[in-house]
Amino acid sequence: MAFYDLRxxxxxxxxxxxxxxxxxxxxxxLEAGAIMxxxxxxxAPAPFFQRLKSYPxxxxxxxxxxxTFRRLAIAMDMEPDTPYQSFxxxxxxxxxxxxxxxxxxDGPCKENKLFGEDIDVLKFPVPLIHEGDGGRYIGTWxxxxxxxxxxxxxxWGMYRLMIHDKNTLGGLMVPTQHIGMILNKYEAMNKPMEIxxxxxxxxxxxxxxxxxxxxxxxxxxxxxxxxxxPLEVVRCETVDLVVPATSEIVIEGEVLPNQRKDEGPFGExxxxxxxxxxxxxxxxxxxITHRNDPILTSSNMGAPIEESDICMNVAWASDIWMQLLNxxxxxxxxxxxxxxxxxxxxxxxxxxxxSIANGIAASVWSTKNGKHIPRVVVVEEDVDxxxxxxxxxxxxxxxxxxxxxxxxxxxxxxxxIPFLDMKEKTYFSSANVVxxxxxxxxxxxxxxxxxxxxxxxxxxxxxxxxxxxxxxYGFK
Numbered sequence: 326m327a328f329y330d331l332r333x334x335x336x337x338x339x340x341x342x343x344x345x346x347x348x349x350x351x352x353x354x355l356e357a358g359a360i361m362x363x364x365x366x367x368x369a370p371a372p373f374f375q376r377l378k379s380y381p382x383x384x385x386x387x388x389x390x391x392x393t394f395r396r397l398a399i400a401m402d403m404e405p406d407t408p409y410q411s412f413x414x415x416x417x418x419x420x421x422x423x424x425x426x427x428x429x430x431d432g433p434c435k436e437n438k439l440f441g442e443d444i445d446v447l448k449f450p451v452p453l454i455h456e457g458d459g460g461r462y463i464g465t466w467x468x469x470x471x472x473x474x475x476x477x478x479x480x481w482g483m484y485r486l487m488i489h490d491k492n493t494l495g496g497l498m499v500p501t502q503h504i505g506m507i508l509n510k511y512e513a514m515n516k517p518m519e520i521x522x523x524x525x526x527x528x529x530x531x532x533x534x535x536x537x538x539x540x541x542x543x544x545x546x547x548x549x550x551x552x553x554x555p556l557e558v559v560r561c562e563t564v565d566l567v568v569p570a571t572s573e574i575v576i577e578g579e580v581l582p583n584q585r586k587d588e589g590p591f592g593e594x595x596x597x598x599x600x601x602x603x604x605x606x607x608x609x610x611x612x613i614t615h616r617n618d619p620i621l622t623s624s625n626m627g628a629p630i631e632e633s634d635i636c637m638n639v640a641w642a643s644d645i646w647m648q649l650l651n652x653x654x655x656x657x658x659x660x661x662x663x664x665x666x667x668x669x670x671x672x673x674x675x676x677x678x679x680s681i682a683n684g685i686a687a688s689v690w691s692t693k694n695g696k697h698i699p700r701v702v703v704v705e706e707d708v709d710x711x712x713x714x715x716x717x718x719x720x721x722x723x724x725x726x727x728x729x730x731x732x733x734x735x736x737x738x739x740x741x742i743p744f745l746d747m748k749e750k751t752y753f754s755s756a757n758v759v760x761x762x763x764x765x766x767x768x769x770x771x772x773x774x775x776x777x778x779x780x781x782x783x784x785x786x787x788x789x790x791x792x793x794x795x796x797x798y799g800f801k
Contacts, residue, residue: 432570525573
């Protein structure tokens with residue numbers, strides 16, 4: 326059953342032991358961020374801060390909402406211990422069955438309305454998440470809604486938002502992202518771009534905001550498919566956009582055309598404080614609406630494991646798998662190791678011809694999500710791509726340092742990739758690489774090394790005998 330709102334989701338997490346209510350007063354200045362980061366790195370329950378320093382009772386902060394696969398499974402109404410590959414299958418199924426939203430006349434997000442001099446985004450306990458961040462980031466686990474100029478496409482994506490002052494925000498809107506593509510059209514005509522930021526939505530909305538839905542597809546339809554029920558949306562007060570009706574907080578405004586103000590840096594999904602500080606688009610806030618006793622959601626991005634290593638990971642891997650199958654590759658599995666922070670994808674395949682690894686890599690990089698992943702590792706079907714031990718073994722023993730490695734220059738890149746130099750970050754371009762961890766088909770059979778493993782080097786009868794007698798030997 327789909328969750329009605331964030332509060333119902335938190336209640337479920339309480340039932341399963343996946344949230345901790347923190348009643349001790351916590352400082353929004355780094356302390357809350359440090360707690361979230363510790364939770365992420367230890368796979369602890371989500372911290373739900375009840376009392377924030379300098380803020381009145383009732384203004385709460387829900388940290389690390391989706392930083393474990395358990396919480397993702399619960400959000401998707403699946404068993405908490407669902408394995409990784411099952412998420413990929415479920416993502417594939419649910420993206421095939423979009424359900425359009427239902428427009429309602431009112432919703433909980435309208436319980437309080439602020440305009441004019443009453444607007445103050447610092448009314449909410451926005452944390453300074455990492456030491457060295459460019460400011461306090463109110464947009465880290467949310468969706469930003471923008472409408473394409475001249476079409477009916479409305480993009481709901483997750484793009485970071487930093488507070489400049491009580492009614493001004495700044496954000497990273499990269500030209501290769503949907504929000505950047507849309508903004509370019511408005512700025513070419515010197516028009517402001519309306520924007521609505523929904524924070525504290527029911528859980529699936531934010532998940533899909535990280536997923537990289539294809540250009541021209543409305544995320545709210547995909548959200549309905551994932552929920553297996555239509556999402557209720559309500560019209561905004563001052564902009565021609567809709568938002569989830571049960572959102573905790575909604576910020577309405579416009580991105581001012583061709584105006585820039587320094588934003589960043591910020592701890593990012595690639596594991597480092599990234600993006601630097603530089604002139605970036607400015608959002609002028611027109612209105613704020615929020616629920617009584619609002620809950621601000623916050624993601625502490627950085628070293629694994631956090632929300633992007635969970636939600637973006639599974640969505641990208643599922644999408645890449647579908648795209649490769651549609652391209653005709655005999656794929657047997659796809660995995661983006663959480664330890665890679667979205668920079669490595671492992672593809673397992675049958676091998677009908679020698680050059681298949683380069684073909685797979687080229688296909689991966691031609692997809693919307695795959696183009697952000699600089700390293701592709703191709704293994705054969707006998708390697709489990711979800712088992713990092715097997716993958717590293719194949720990479721170390723089967724990939725020739727020269728013949729097995731192909732570098733592709735002048736490939737599109739996210740400026741958040743840590744190893745890029747300043748020129749590469751400026752022009753969003755660098756090199757990608759594919760590692761072919763498969764045996765050459767033109768080798769004689771006797772020249773192919775035999776794997777010295779339990780399953781490969783012993784007769785099946787001996788394997789069965791050992792397994793049958795395992796406890797008799799004294800092993801548990």
